[in-house]
Amino acid sequence: MDNxxxxxxxxxxxxxxxxxxxxxxxxxxxxxxxxxxxxxxVVAKGAYAASLKxxxxxxxxxxxxxxxxxAQPIGVWDAVREDARGLWVEGRILKDVERGREAAxxxxxxxxxxxxxxxxxxKATKNDKGQRLLHELELWEVSLVTFPMLPSARVEAAKGTxxxxxxxxxxxxxxxxxxxxxxxxxxAKSEG
Numbered sequence: 001m002d003n004x005x006x007x008x009x010x011x012x013x014x015x016x017x018x019x020x021x022x023x024x025x026x027x028x029x030x031x032x033x034x035x036x037x038x039x040x041x042v043v044a045k046g047a048y049a050a051s052l053k054x055x056x057x058x059x060x061x062x063x064x065x066x067x068x069x070x071a072q073p074i075g076v077w078d079a080v081r082e083d084a085r086g087l088w089v090e091g092r093i094l095k096d097v098e099r100g101r102e103a104a105x106x107x108x109x110x111x112x113x114x115x116x117x118x119x120x121x122x123k124a125t126k127n128d129k130g131q132r133l134l135h136e137l138e139l140w141e142v143s144l145v146t147f148p149m150l151p152s153a154r155v156e157a158a159k160g161t162x163x164x165x166x167x168x169x170x171x172x173x174x175x176x177x178x179x180x181x182x183x184x185x186x187x188a189k190s191e192g
Contacts, residue, residue, distance in 0.1 A: 008119055023075060023092035024104040030080075030115045030142045031087035037150045041132045048082050050122075051139045063141040064091050066099050068118055070141075074100040077142060089115065089142050103144055116145040 033045040055062065062080045066072040077091035093107065094100040106112040123136035 008121060023094040023096075023100065024107065025090070025092055026107065026144075027088070027090040028115060029086045030089045030117050032150060033086050035150060036131055039149060040130065041134055042127075043086070043134045043137070045084075046082065047134050047137045048087055048139050050136060051119075052080060052082065055139075062089075062139055064093070065118070065141050065143040066103055067145055068116065068141070068143045072099050073097070074103045074144065080139070080142070087117070087139075093144070107144065112144055112146060114145040114147060116143045116149065117141070118143060 031043050031048075033043055033047075036042050062077050063070075063073055064075040064077050066074045074097055075091055075093040077089050079088070079090040081088055093104045095104055103112065117137075117139060118141040120138040120140065121134060121136075122138055123134075125133050125135065127133055
């Protein structure tokens, strides 16, 4: 069915889980901005904004699937949002669903630790390195998968805490990193 919908997939890792009344809670980044994945794609900041807004207006949700199989929903994403770092997801694997029980057991055991996005590319360009820059994506689903495409994206908030508290520190660190790069360029120009 993915071929019929022309969906693409990106893979990332998840981290810690927590058992809750309604299932097993998971949270993590399903996508990181401005990082090259194993397929040579780079997701630009804001790429999900229009899609998330459209879903919200319809009262619809991004689906949680097992290995991108539309016949195997295994839970619900309670929160899907962009922040300064990427696409943050929080959800529950439902243990009332047979595949959900299996998925929860595999996640807790560490046998499955990946997230993957299913989407349709709305707007993309190529850069001078031949990488595809994804500017706008229509997000359909985030799946639990075996092999992540973007291994650096991991859960940073354990047991349901939110990344907003760390956003200011991340932005400050990014500002310092940008300043360091500008100083290094200025030094190289003055030496050259």
